Amino acid sequence: QSVLTQPPSVSGAPGQRVTISCTGSSSNIGAGYDVHWYQQLPGTAPKLLIYGNSNRPSGVPDRFSGSKSGTSASLAITGLQAEDEADYYCQSYDSSLKSFGGGTKLTVL
Amino acid sequence: QVQLVQSGAEVKKPGASVKVSCKASGYTFTSYGISWVRQAPGQGLEWMGWISAYNGNTNYAQKLQGRVTMTTDTSTSTAYMELRSLRSDDTAVYYCARDRNPWRECDYWGQGTLVTVSS
Numbered sequence: 001q002s003v004l005t006q007p008p009s010v011s012g013a014p015g016q017r018v019t020i021s022c023t024g025s026s027s028n029i030g031a032g033y034d035v036h037w038y039q040q041l042p043g044t045a046p047k048l049l050i051y052g053n054s055n056r057p058s059g060v061p062d063r064f065s066g067s068k069s070g071t072s073a074s075l076a077i078t079g080l081q082a083e084d085e086a087d088y089y090c091q092s093y094d095s096s097l098k099s100f101g102g103g104t105k106l107t108v109l
Numbered sequence: 110q111v112q113l114v115q116s117g118a119e120v121k122k123p124g125a126s127v128k129v130s131c132k133a134s135g136y137t138f139t140s141y142g143i144s145w146v147r148q149a150p151g152q153g154l155e156w157m158g159w160i161s162a163y164n165g166n167t168n169y170a171q172k173l174q175g176r177v178t179m180t181t182d183t184s185t186s187t188a189y190m191e192l193r194s195l196r197s198d199d200t201a202v203y204y205c206a207r208d209r210n211p212w213r214e215c216d217y218w219g220q221g222t223l224v225t226v227s228s
Contacts, residue, residue, distance in 0.1 A: 002153070036214035038154075045204055045221050046146075046154065051214035089154055093212035097170060098144060103153040 003028055003094045004101035011107040012080045020104045022073045022090030030071035033093040037066055037075045040087045040103075049088070050075060082108050111135040113205055113219035120225045121195050128191040129222045131205030138186035139163045144208050144215055145179060145190045147201040155201075159211045160188060168211055195226045 005023040012018040022035060029035055037050040048057050050066035053073065065076045073092075077084055085108045090101040116130040131143060145157040158169035160179040167179050178191045188205055203222045206215035 033212055034214075038215075040154075045218040046206075046215075047218070048214055048216050051216070057216065087153075091154075091214070096168060096211070098156040098159065098208075098211045100146075100154040100156060 002102045003099050004090055004092060006088075006090060006101040006104045008102070009105045009107065011109055012077075013109045014080055014082065016080045017076060017078045018080060018106065019077075020075045020088050020090075020106070022075070022092075022101050024071050024073075024092060024094070026071060028071075028092045028094035028099060029068065029073060031094075035066065035068050035073035036091045037064075038089045038091065040089065042086070046089065077106070080108055084108055111207065111217045113207060113217055115203075115205060115219040115222045118223040118225070120227065123196055123226055123228055125195050125226075126191060126193040127195060127224050128189055129203050129205075129224070131188040131190070131219050133162075133186045133188070133207070136207075138181075139183055141207050141209055142211075143179070143181070143188040144206045144211065145177075146204045146206060146215070148204070148221075149198070149201040152201075157190070157203075159208070162188065192224075195224075197226050200224065200226045 034052045038046040039049045040046045053068040054066045088104045112134045114132045142161045144159045160167045162181045180189045205219040207217045208215045
């Protein structure tokens with residue numbers, strides 16, 4: 001059971017905007033720890049998508065954005081593309097442990 | 110460019126041990142740490158622990174305490190993860206990933222090593 005809660009699945013049509021939530025508590029996100037997001041394409045290693053709540057590593061399209069408020073964070077993807085179909089994970093820190101959310105499967109309809 | 114290259118797939122019997130390596134290149138090894146993350150078939154990411162390549166300090170997930178040991182060899186820029194007393198539910202892909210501290214992001218990942226535990 002993860003301390004960070006994500007919806008198991010989200011979906012959207014090409015070109016649409018989708019958001020993925022990551023709900024924590026006062027011991028992780030609410031304690032001020034940053035949230036990071038990863039994209040995992042089928043059969044591959046996770047890839048860093050957003051770090052420090054809202055920063056994109058070099059090479060990540062600006063269609064991907066992150067935000068944090070209170071005890072939650074969100075990943076938004078605009079202009080949805082077929083290649084965005086993947087699993088997405090949030091990550092923060094809680095009780096001296098790196099903690100991942102349970103993951104969200106994004107389906108592009 | 111930063112690369113983390115892991116050792117190959119392993120098949121182990123229950124009760125055995127496995128040691129996975131992760132060779133780093135393209136950066137100053139001792140300026141970062143290495144997290145180990147595993148993913149059981151069809152499941153999410155599970156953080157196993159972290160080791161500082163600077164001083165060897167470790168931080169292990171409580172559920173693996175006593176069964177896992179993480180080490181580094183700075184002469185070869187290689188990190189190691191040993192898991193003992195293997196059980197069937199240890200079957201997973203094991204990843205190493207670079208990060209500065211356990212609360213920071215993992216910015217580069219190894220390709221993963223499949224460990225299968227089966228009698």
